Amino acid sequence: MDFEMSPKARDYHAKLQEFMDEHVYPAEAEYHRWRHEAGPDNHELPPVVETLKAEARRRGLWNLFLPDESGLSVSEYAPLAELTGRSSEIAPEAINCSAPDTGNMEVLHMFGTDDQKKRWLRPLLDGEIRSAFAMTEPAVASSDATNIATTITKDGDSYVINGRKWFITGTADPRCKIFIVMGKTDPSAPRHRQQSQILVPRDTPGINVIRHLPVFGYQDQHGHSEIEFTDVRVPAENLIAGEGDGFMIAQARLGPGRIHHCMRALGMAERALELMCQRASSREAFGSPLSDLGVVQQQIAESRMAIDQARLLVLKTAWIIDKKSVKEARTEIAAIKVIAPRVATEVVDRAIQVHGAMGVSADTPLASMAAHVRTLRIADGPDEVHVRSVARQELRPYR
Numbered sequence: 001m002d003f004e005m006s007p008k009a010r011d012y013h014a015k016l017q018e019f020m021d022e023h024v025y026p027a028e029a030e031y032h033r034w035r036h037e038a039g040p041d042n043h044e045l046p047p048v049v050e051t052l053k054a055e056a057r058r059r060g061l062w063n064l065f066l067p068d069e070s071g072l073s074v075s076e077y078a079p080l081a082e083l084t085g086r087s088s089e090i091a092p093e094a095i096n097c098s099a100p101d102t103g104n105m106e107v108l109h110m111f112g113t114d115d116q117k118k119r120w121l122r123p124l125l126d127g128e129i130r131s132a133f134a135m136t137e138p139a140v141a142s143s144d145a146t147n148i149a150t151t152i153t154k155d156g157d158s159y160v161i162n163g164r165k166w167f168i169t170g171t172a173d174p175r176c177k178i179f180i181v182m183g184k185t186d187p188s189a190p191r192h193r194q195q196s197q198i199l200v201p202r203d204t205p206g207i208n209v210i211r212h213l214p215v216f217g218y219q220d221q222h223g224h225s226e227i228e229f230t231d232v233r234v235p236a237e238n239l240i241a242g243e244g245d246g247f248m249i250a251q252a253r254l255g256p257g258r259i260h261h262c263m264r265a266l267g268m269a270e271r272a273l274e275l276m277c278q279r280a281s282s283r284e285a286f287g288s289p290l291s292d293l294g295v296v297q298q299q300i301a302e303s304r305m306a307i308d309q310a311r312l313l314v315l316k317t318a319w320i321i322d323k324k325s326v327k328e329a330r331t332e333i334a335a336i337k338v339i340a341p342r343v344a345t346e347v348v349d350r351a352i353q354v355h356g357a358m359g360v361s362a363d364t365p366l367a368s369m370a371a372h373v374r375t376l377r378i379a380d381g382p383d384e385v386h387v388r389s390v391a392r393q394e395l396r397p398y399r
Helices: 007-038 047-058 074-085 101-111 114-125 246-282 294-323 327-360 366-375 383-398
Strands: 130-134 151-155 158-169 176-184 195-201 207-212 224-235
Touching: 007 047, 007 074, 074 246, 074 294, 101 114, 101 130, 101 176, 101 246, 114 130, 114 176, 130 158, 151 176, 158 176, 158 195, 176 246, 195 224, 195 246, 246 294, 246 327, 246 366, 294 327, 327 366, 327 383
Parallel strands: 130 176
Antiparallel strands: 151 158, 158 224, 176 195, 207 224
């Protein structure tokens, strides 16, 4: 395995680094000022991000996550995703590489009909609209996707959807125009053939957004919402792939997406480590800089070693996907989904500790980082589900 960046990836990395330094980091203060003045109930996109999007497109930094658009492999895109994770609220969207749109675009790219691609994929690729992926439900343990209770019932040339979803990211943003909804089309089918996925336009009658859920007190700009679907009727041609393909589509969607999440988490951890080192070197206690204290040095060293170990595992996973397939990398995908958010959570926590009271304030990005990265240990399946997957694969030869 060779994890050295290809010439193409190096070129993109240099361009993206320049974009981050010259435009993204300076825009962070304006982004947070606008959101603070607008209030937590305003989920519109701060205008500064539209300015960043235009600049990113001008520089050719657009849709880098999708190989057929950018020409980049998963391994080549991974270090770019890490860079955007350093400013996770702004940078991914600025280059049109933010979740859940990336996963939804991959689904439409892989499984969508020509009409579905024209109507929904093209506007998403152009950054004109946003989307949501409605899978998680409040009444069942959605870590097991086969539990999903929402029904998608065929009725003539339509499907009728009934059910309740929650923590559906992207719904609050007024640019969200389409849901990909996962539900059961045939409860009597084999366990992994009961579910289907279907496209539901945001303005379809019967959709009721009950509330936008905060995460550790933070209201995400795009929102994490609870939604009720009551007799929501859409044309049969809105079904993605075929009936019973929902679980398969979900697995295909989550593979590359977890690489993106994990590398962004490590980018966040890298920035937290930098902040920790800057604070430790500039702050004095007991007559010397904090960086002279053995306990602080250990926190810094443990962070560096953990980040590097996690990155190597993520890059190995990306390499397997590129050289073999998502299916061949399923154990590694499960492993990185545990390791990368866990490492990032620990590094951010150490950085908060070194900053003291400032670390839990809004004067640094650390408190927001802590809230965001902690949710990754639940989103796309909790740690325990992925640990179970790794254990089952490890035990397979012994059974």
